[in-house]
Amino acid sequence: MFSQVFQSVSGINNYGLISTVIFFVFFTVMGLYAFTVKKEDLSEFSRMPFEDETKDSNEV
Amino acid sequence: MENQNFYYDNKTVKFFAYATLFWGVIGMVVGLLLALQFIWPQLTFGIPYTTFGRIRPIHTNAVIFAFVGNGMFTGIYYSLQRLCKARMFSDILSKIHFWGWQLIIVAAALTFAFGFTTGKEYAELEWPIDILVAVIWIVFGWNMIGTIIKRRTRHIYVAIWFYLATFVTVAVLHVANSIEIPVTFFKSYIVYAGVQDALVQWWYGHNAVAFFLTTPFLGLMYYYLPKAANRPIYSYRLSIVHFWALIFLYIWAGPHHLIYSALPNWAQSLGVVFSVMLIAPSWGGMVNGLLTLRGAWDKVREDPVLKFMVVAVTAYGMSTFEGPMMSTKTVNAISHFTDWTVGHAHIGALGWNGFMTFAVLYWLIPRIFRTNLYSKKMANTHFWIGTLGIIFYAVPLYWGAITQFLMWKEFTAEGFLKYPNFLETVTQLRPMYAARAIGGGLYIVGVVMGVYNLILTIRQGDFLAEEAASAPALEPVSGKRAAGEGAHRWLERRPVQFTIFALLAILIGGIIEIVPLYLIKTNIPTIASVKPYTPLELQGRDIYVREGCYTCHSQEVRPFRSETERYGQYSKAGEYVYDHPFQWGSKRNGPDLSREGVVNGKQYKPNSWHYNHMLNPQKLNAQSIMPVYKWLIADDLDMSTTAKKIRVMQMLGVPYPAGFDKTANDVLLQQASLISADLKTQGIDCAPNKEIIAVIAYLQRLGVDIHSAGLSAASASENPVK
Numbered sequence: 001m002f003s004q005v006f007q008s009v010s011g012i013n014n015y016g017l018i019s020t021v022i023f024f025v026f027f028t029v030m031g032l033y034a035f036t037v038k039k040e041d042l043s044e045f046s047r048m049p050f051e052d053e054t055k056d057s058n059e060v
Numbered sequence: 061m062e063n064q065n066f067y068y069d070n071k072t073v074k075f076f077a078y079a080t081l082f083w084g085v086i087g088m089v090v091g092l093l094l095a096l097q098f099i100w101p102q103l104t105f106g107i108p109y110t111t112f113g114r115i116r117p118i119h120t121n122a123v124i125f126a127f128v129g130n131g132m133f134t135g136i137y138y139s140l141q142r143l144c145k146a147r148m149f150s151d152i153l154s155k156i157h158f159w160g161w162q163l164i165i166v167a168a169a170l171t172f173a174f175g176f177t178t179g180k181e182y183a184e185l186e187w188p189i190d191i192l193v194a195v196i197w198i199v200f201g202w203n204m205i206g207t208i209i210k211r212r213t214r215h216i217y218v219a220i221w222f223y224l225a226t227f228v229t230v231a232v233l234h235v236a237n238s239i240e241i242p243v244t245f246f247k248s249y250i251v252y253a254g255v256q257d258a259l260v261q262w263w264y265g266h267n268a269v270a271f272f273l274t275t276p277f278l279g280l281m282y283y284y285l286p287k288a289a290n291r292p293i294y295s296y297r298l299s300i301v302h303f304w305a306l307i308f309l310y311i312w313a314g315p316h317h318l319i320y321s322a323l324p325n326w327a328q329s330l331g332v333v334f335s336v337m338l339i340a341p342s343w344g345g346m347v348n349g350l351l352t353l354r355g356a357w358d359k360v361r362e363d364p365v366l367k368f369m370v371v372a373v374t375a376y377g378m379s380t381f382e383g384p385m386m387s388t389k390t391v392n393a394i395s396h397f398t399d400w401t402v403g404h405a406h407i408g409a410l411g412w413n414g415f416m417t418f419a420v421l422y423w424l425i426p427r428i429f430r431t432n433l434y435s436k437k438m439a440n441t442h443f444w445i446g447t448l449g450i451i452f453y454a455v456p457l458y459w460g461a462i463t464q465f466l467m468w469k470e471f472t473a474e475g476f477l478k479y480p481n482f483l484e485t486v487t488q489l490r491p492m493y494a495a496r497a498i499g500g501g502l503y504i505v506g507v508v509m510g511v512y513n514l515i516l517t518i519r520q521g522d523f524l525a526e527e528a529a530s531a532p533a534l535e536p537v538s539g540k541r542a543a544g545e546g547a548h549r550w551l552e553r554r555p556v557q558f559t560i561f562a563l564l565a566i567l568i569g570g571i572i573e574i575v576p577l578y579l580i581k582t583n584i585p586t587i588a589s590v591k592p593y594t595p596l597e598l599q600g601r602d603i604y605v606r607e608g609c610y611t612c613h614s615q616e617v618r619p620f621r622s623e624t625e626r627y628g629q630y631s632k633a634g635e636y637v638y639d640h641p642f643q644w645g646s647k648r649n650g651p652d653l654s655r656e657g658v659v660n661g662k663q664y665k666p667n668s669w670h671y672n673h674m675l676n677p678q679k680l681n682a683q684s685i686m687p688v689y690k691w692l693i694a695d696d697l698d699m700s701t702t703a704k705k706i707r708v709m710q711m712l713g714v715p716y717p718a719g720f721d722k723t724a725n726d727v728l729l730q731q732a733s734l735i736s737a738d739l740k741t742q743g744i745d746c747a748p749n750k751e752i753i754a755v756i757a758y759l760q761r762l763g764v765d766i767h768s769a770g771l772s773a774a775s776a777s778e779n780p781v782k
Contacts, residue, residue: 027305027308030300034300037549045217048217049219
């Protein structure tokens, strides 16, 4: 079935345009999300690599 | 919640670190041997196991999957436990992962040396090892996701997002690009053919760069760079956009390896568009890394770890600018098949992956061995020698590439190719190849110093196998979204769902690009005159694949006047429909061979020439850098596999008549006798059952079907782009 559907697709050259639109929608949604995250939360997340210090690790 | 005591597993980290150092030296030394073979082709020592075509996959696989792979696992096993505040999910899975991965590497090295290869770049492993790779990769993913599930932190840090995307995408790529039908235990045919195989292969090949060499190292950057600089990542906000944009875009870019090929134009265009867009997230990551050092640049002056990281991130930025640039049709028209590609790849490999790996090792090994780095001075010397090595490696290759494309494309005032003999361009490049070998040699000297420094650090240290830690248990919360909790915030605490979303993001690009190529018949126009290979030609083709001829010779004439004048008609999709696998290659150290068999064609040579060329290339052309293949003349062709090969080809849709497998060897011997008799007329005594006869038969078949279609070279050159 899919084979027949795809064979009848005209304008396959528009794939580039369609794909670009898909990406920009995706990118915009992610961008909007990123800018709605609270600053305090971001600050907390970005400090996560520093929360792993254990009593046995020592500085070089 | 109560505080829980637990231990981090440093033993697995240590094992992966040792393996990184060991395989790093091996892989790079093999690379140096390859570089020296460009200057002294006799460095193959006249034996099959050290020829360029066989050891080139050993080099690429050793540095990618053994050195960088083990380095990546070292960094992940250390950082994942600490970011999750949890020990690895299972010690047994960690052990299976480590030893299984080393077994794969040893198996790869041995099988490549013996000529067992699928003939697909960076995916050369034969089917039993492919299955082992899939199993061990799942073990790694299981162990990683299990650790994330039992973590003691609510939020999953961005580095882990990159690790998860790496796991899921590499699994998809590896499986999709390795669907093969076995012929024997060490021989299989890929189910895809020609153009379709090329698209799947470079979808895999490019994304092996993306999801094996890039995303895991970005994850490492997001953990180790802040640790080394002692300040949080510059913008966590940027890292969120960086992650999703990068994994979504990268997967589409594969077709940029096939520009001006027989791949349908719409697929090429997608590859170009998405490659150019990739600059944005790639540079987003680079900027995020470099700006993390804001206010800490004084530390870079002192700290070798930061020095390595800065150059690594800068090299990442350089190669992710250069890659999209090389993907544009204008630049690709001149850069493809030249040493530019090799230079570009090594900026990424030596700078980004090599330096980031050593930065992680220099940071991590003193910590798990509870000591200081043995010699900061030696590490700084390693850094400077390595940096010089990268420059000495890349600059001659860029210079060589310019020389190559200018010479390949130059015409005389009368309209003839100025350098019609391909060898003239090779001869011109030999000083550049010598300089490249010096650059590579310098880089290895640096690596050996680094290994020595780390061994002395280990010897003076006191290894902490079980590192005590404590953290409060994670309070259980609903798996559903809490009131006011955004969809992405929910995803950031749900590793399985996160992995599924990452999978969807990478699948979109793959499906849109690859599926139509299989479903729309007009994408691969068939050519009536193109027939399946004869049994002898098929056996010859398999020897061509075994010897890795595709590592130096392309089989793809691009639609440029400079190419059609040199080789003959440009390549069409329909001429590759029986090629399992495709053999287009990616670099021309020797001329294109796709029109080799066209009698009176531009590249045609008689049977006796091929025989003598394989026996001693330098006797025919003193300046040739082709290795000798004298064992092809001595060794008998294995005809016991012919019938099975024909049956597998029939399964793949190659239209051999029913029952042809039973008579295939008779047909083979008939054709072989003709070639043997022809050689005899030239004074060469060669029995029909020798491997060389099959190779000659295959080479003499190349381009013949297209020529017989009545498309003359003159008419084919009506449509060249330039």
